[in-house]
Amino acid sequence: MGTHVSRGADVQAVLDGVRRIVQALRASSRWAERHVGLSGAQLFVLQKLAETPGISVNELAERTHTHQSSVSVVVSRLAALDLVTRTRSASDGRRVELSLAPRARRVVGRAPDVAQERLIRGIERLQPARRHELAVVLGDLATAMQADAKPPRMFFEERTAARPARRRAARG
Numbered sequence: 001m002g003t004h005v006s007r008g009a010d011v012q013a014v015l016d017g018v019r020r021i022v023q024a025l026r027a028s029s030r031w032a033e034r035h036v037g038l039s040g041a042q043l044f045v046l047q048k049l050a051e052t053p054g055i056s057v058n059e060l061a062e063r064t065h066t067h068q069s070s071v072s073v074v075v076s077r078l079a080a081l082d083l084v085t086r087t088r089s090a091s092d093g094r095r096v097e098l099s100l101a102p103r104a105r106r107v108v109g110r111a112p113d114v115a116q117e118r119l120i121r122g123i124e125r126l127q128p129a130r131r132h133e134l135a136v137v138l139g140d141l142a143t144a145m146q147a148d149a150k151p152p153r154m155f156f157e158e159r160t161a162a163r164p165a166r167r168r169a170a171r172g
Contacts, residue, residue, distance in 0.1 A: 021119065028115035029156040036107050038083075041154035043107070044116045045074045046083065046100060050108045054097045065120060067151035074157055083107070116155060 029040030036043060048063045049055070055063070061071040075098060078084040083104040089095035100108065123131060142148040 024115045025119070025155045032111065032114065036111055038078075038081075038107070039157050040114050040116065041074050041157035042078055042083075043111055044114045044154070045071065045078065046104050046108050047111070047114065047117065049084065049098055049100055050105065053099045056095055056097065060098060064116070064154070066154050069151055070153045070157070074154055078104070 025040065032038050032040045032043040038046070045060065045064060048060060052059070052063065057072050057075055058068055060075070061068040064071055075084055075086075079086060083101050085099050085101055086096050087099070089097050123134070126134065139148070
């Protein structure tokens with residue numbers, strides 16, 4: 001009996017933790033959509049790009065801790081909104097460098113940190129052994145849910161269409 005109660009309490013505690021994280025990410029993305037006309041993922045990418053202009057998509061993926069294909073989709077949407085520019089590197093013609101357009105600098109300047117950044121900081125503050133254990137456990141959980149078949153997208157990126165964002169972001 002005690003094991004069953006404990007297991008149920010543990011399951012609820014895990015689900016509550018996941019719910020709190022998802023709610024924070026969702027609220028952050030909704031704020032971005034309402035106030036700057038971009039998804040939370042798009043704002044997160046702009047903020048990371050503002051920290052290090054002139055980086056490549058692969059470097060940006062590394063900084064956002066996201067698969068390159070997902071970051072590439074977000075960057076393409078931002079470029080279509082004239083918020084990100086792509087230029088060939090002067091030193092290496094194969095390399096494409098990303099930069100913020102002036103309007104994007106204004107958007108980033110008035111936006112608070114997005115929840116993705118707070119989540120990353122929280123994970124980085126964990127002791128290395130606990131961080132590794134969390135990575136293993138979450139990977140196991142994703143496998144058990146059969147949710148590990150393809151690279152995950154950035155949080156809530158698929159929710160925002162480019163057309164509505166263009167009108168609001170254009171005010172920036």
